[in-house]
Amino acid sequence: MRTDNFFRIALPTATVAAFLLAWTAYVHTAEVSAFILPTPLQIVAAFIELVSDAEVWRHALVTVIEAVSGFLIAVFLGITLGMAMARVQMLEWAFKPFIVCLQLIPKIALAPLFILWFGFGLESKIVIAAALAFFPVFSNALVAFRSVEPGDRDVFTMLQANPVQRFTMLDLPTALPVVLAGMEVAVVMSMIGAIVGEFIGGNEGLGYLAVAMLQELQVPGLFAVIVLLTLIGLTLYTLIAQLRGWLTPWHASVASKAREA
Amino acid sequence: MKMDTVADIRLAGVGKTFGQGENAVRAIGDATLDMQRGDFISLLGPSGCGKTTLLRIIAGLERPSEGGVIVRGRSVWSGGKRSVEATRPVSMMFQEARLFPWFTVAENVALPLRLRGVKKAEREARAHALCETVGLKGFERMRPSSLSGGMRQRASLARALITEPQVLLLDEPFGALDAMTRDTLNLELMSVCAEANVTTILVTHSITEAAFLSDRVVVLAARPARITEVIEMPFARPRTLDLQRNPEFQDMLVRLRASLTGGH
Numbered sequence: 366m367r368t369d370n371f372f373r374i375a376l377p378t379a380t381v382a383a384f385l386l387a388w389t390a391y392v393h394t395a396e397v398s399a400f401i402l403p404t405p406l407q408i409v410a411a412f413i414e415l416v417s418d419a420e421v422w423r424h425a426l427v428t429v430i431e432a433v434s435g436f437l438i439a440v441f442l443g444i445t446l447g448m449a450m451a452r453v454q455m456l457e458w459a460f461k462p463f464i465v466c467l468q469l470i471p472k473i474a475l476a477p478l479f480i481l482w483f484g485f486g487l488e489s490k491i492v493i494a495a496a497l498a499f500f501p502v503f504s505n506a507l508v509a510f511r512s513v514e515p516g517d518r519d520v521f522t523m524l525q526a527n528p529v530q531r532f533t534m535l536d537l538p539t540a541l542p543v544v545l546a547g548m549e550v551a552v553v554m555s556m557i558g559a560i561v562g563e564f565i566g567g568n569e570g571l572g573y574l575a576v577a578m579l580q581e582l583q584v585p586g587l588f589a590v591i592v593l594l595t596l597i598g599l600t601l602y603t604l605i606a607q608l609r610g611w612l613t614p615w616h617a618s619v620a621s622k623a624r625e626a
Numbered sequence: 627m628k629m630d631t632v633a634d635i636r637l638a639g640v641g642k643t644f645g646q647g648e649n650a651v652r653a654i655g656d657a658t659l660d661m662q663r664g665d666f667i668s669l670l671g672p673s674g675c676g677k678t679t680l681l682r683i684i685a686g687l688e689r690p691s692e693g694g695v696i697v698r699g700r701s702v703w704s705g706g707k708r709s710v711e712a713t714r715p716v717s718m719m720f721q722e723a724r725l726f727p728w729f730t731v732a733e734n735v736a737l738p739l740r741l742r743g744v745k746k747a748e749r750e751a752r753a754h755a756l757c758e759t760v761g762l763k764g765f766e767r768m769r770p771s772s773l774s775g776g777m778r779q780r781a782s783l784a785r786a787l788i789t790e791p792q793v794l795l796l797d798e799p800f801g802a803l804d805a806m807t808r809d810t811l812n813l814e815l816m817s818v819c820a821e822a823n824v825t826t827i828l829v830t831h832s833i834t835e836a837a838f839l840s841d842r843v844v845v846l847a848a849r850p851a852r853i854t855e856v857i858e859m860p861f862a863r864p865r866t867l868d869l870q871r872n873p874e875f876q877d878m879l880v881r882l883r884a885s886l887t888g889g890h
Contacts, residue, residue: 516724519687523718524738525710534737538728615727615769 403585411585412592421593427570429597431487431559435494436552436601443499443551444544447506457507468500473561480566490570494558498551505547509540542616545609552605556598571597633660634825635684635793639693642679653679654851657693659844663792666819666826668836670882671846677829678797680846684827685795686713697793717791719799723778725770725785732757732766735784742789756784760814776807783811787818794819796828809867812839820863833882838870845885855885 385405391397392404399407415421446464450457476493483489513536521531563572571594578587610619640657643650654676661667669677682688684695686708695702700712717738725734733740736753744752757766760780770778779799786794796815800808816839819826830836836843837859845855859878861869869875 516720516722517726519718519720520724521741522687522708523685523713523716524741525714526741530741534741535726538726613728615771 400582400584403588407585408588408592411583412589415586415589415593421571421574424569424571424574425593425597427487428556428559428563428572428594429601431490431562431570432494432552432555432601434487434491435496435558436498436548436555438491438495439498439551439555440502440548442495443502443547444506447503447544448510448540451507451510461507464500464503472496472558476561476565480562485567487569490559490562490567493562494555497558498555501547501550501554502544503547505543506540509543509547510536512543513539538613542609542613542618545605545613546618549602549605549609552601553598556594556601560594633696634663634665634698635659635661635827636696637680637684637693638696640680640683640690640695641692642676642683642688643691652850654683654846657853659853659856661825661827663825664820664823666816666828666839666841668828668830668840668843669846670830670833670836670843670886672848672886673831674851675846675848676851677846681718681795681797681827681829685716685718687718715792716795717786717789717793718795719779719782719786719797721798721801723770723775723782725778725781727769727771729770730767731762731770731773731781734770734781735762735788738785738789752788753784756788757781759818760784760787776803776811779803779811783815783818787822790822792824794824794826796826798829798831801830801832808835813867815839816863816865833879833886834870837875837878837882838865843882845882847886847888854888857882857885 389404389406392402403411446460450461472493475496479492479496480489483492517535517539518531521535526534559570560572560575563570564576567573571590575587575590575594578584578590609616613619637657637659641655642653644653645651657680659667669680671677679688683690684697684702686695686702689706689708690703697712697716700709702709702712704712725731726737729737732750732753735756736749739749739752754766757763760783762777762780762784765773765777765781770781773781782799800811803811812835828836828839840859843857843859844853845857846852847854857878861872861875
């Protein structure tokens with residue numbers, strides 16, 4: 366087990382190190398301009414400069430607020446609609462084809478329209494983030510609330526459970542692991558939505574900052590913004606993954622991780 | 627007529643047809659049967675004979691197409707709806723243990739009391755006591771996933787017993803277990819049923835199990851699904867595994883087998 370733990374840390378570290386070395390070697394041997402592709406070290410320097418600027422953190426906060434608000438709206442709507450359609454067949458027949466069609470529209474292409482409708486402020490970005498994050502939550506919730514086994518329902522019927530008890534002690538815990546898996550995807554989508562919105566219009570947020578950097582040909586700065594965005598996305602994702610461990614400690618996806626560790 | 631001579635469970639012309647028209651499948655037909663308080667009855671038959679369907683109709687999980695079921699004077703199906711009052715004294719065990727992974731073993735056992743609004747302290751005390759009875763002492767705080775198949779069915783049995791049921795319906799609960807565990811659990815089941823004076827109906831396809839546990843064995847046939855015979859098991863109680871080596875018991879197995887295959 367000790368050697369396993371060693372390799373679990375050493376191997377991914379080695380992969381990343383090899384990648385960064387190859388990158389550095391390529392930039393030096395091919396003599397690529399720093400305006401096109403900076404070295405990882407130049408990016409690190411730019412990143413340190415970036416995060417020591419208080420203004421940058423204001424931009425980061427804007428992006429986080431947009432992504433998290435959009436995510437929460439998507440979670441609320443996705444779970445509510447998914448659950449309702451899982452319970453009432455007529456609702457699914459009425460709305461699911463419509464929702465799937467909406468999903469098939471490339472929503473990124475609609476982003477300029479959202480800016481037109483909701484303005485250059487936070488609202489339009491929140492809407493784009495929510496639109497991107499909605500579907501993974503919705504489709505997972507629909508499957509999750511429908512996956513309660515008939516045999517488990519029989520147990521609750523025999524025990525004369527009322528509808529509230531059925532929901533809190535059977536439907537909800539059955540659905541939770543799958544819903545949370547959808548939320549993990551959704552939180553990443555909401556970050557993408559917020560950034561795309563900022564690319565297109567407005568004067569705040571890390572997406573805006575990235576565009577501004579590019580226009581000033583500060584390519585190391587652009588990379589630094591991308592690194593910061595990645596770290597923020599990773600933090601949000603990790604929070605949801607943690608939530609899964611807290612809320613569904615019994616589930617195989619959590620329990621097997623616990624055994625491995 | 628005194629109360630205790632009235633049938634505890636009465637099946638009156640129970641029939642069930644799945645599907646309609648040309649696709650209709652007759653799952654069970656004209657099942658009529660009376661059971662007295664404390665009876666242990668087995669429904670024995672090949673797969674597809676509708677024995678599980680019949681049990682589910684008694685439990686109120688399946689609506690009969692015709693006929694009715696009376697449990698302790700109340701109709702399980704009245705006006706096409708499941709009666710909560712009639713099924714309240716009924717507990718059921720299924721082929722799978724059906725424990726819930728988000729509850730510990732003790733919480734699973736205590737679940738029926740929780741759903742009935744019993745206070746936490748009281749239901750925990752009763753769950754722990756019952757865990758000890760069924761041989762789960764020390765496992766109360768574990769998750770069901772860390773139990774063996776036999777242990778899970780013990781927990782399932784404890785959950786079925788915690789409401790102190792008057793009727794126990796068993797749908798091949800030990801069918802998936804190894805022979806030794808199965809024998810042990812069957813012996814424990816017999817003593818628990820005798821002690822609590824519950825009326826028990828067991829669905830099984832094991833001739834030995836049916837003969838060993840039951841006061842009467844109801845033999846069912848498939849196509850058309852129906853009750854072919856009800857046979858008394860005239861063996862004294864309490865019974866031990868030695869009974870299975872008894873020549874009379876062996877003769878009974880031959881008799882049951884003949885009844886199952888239709889030759890007398």
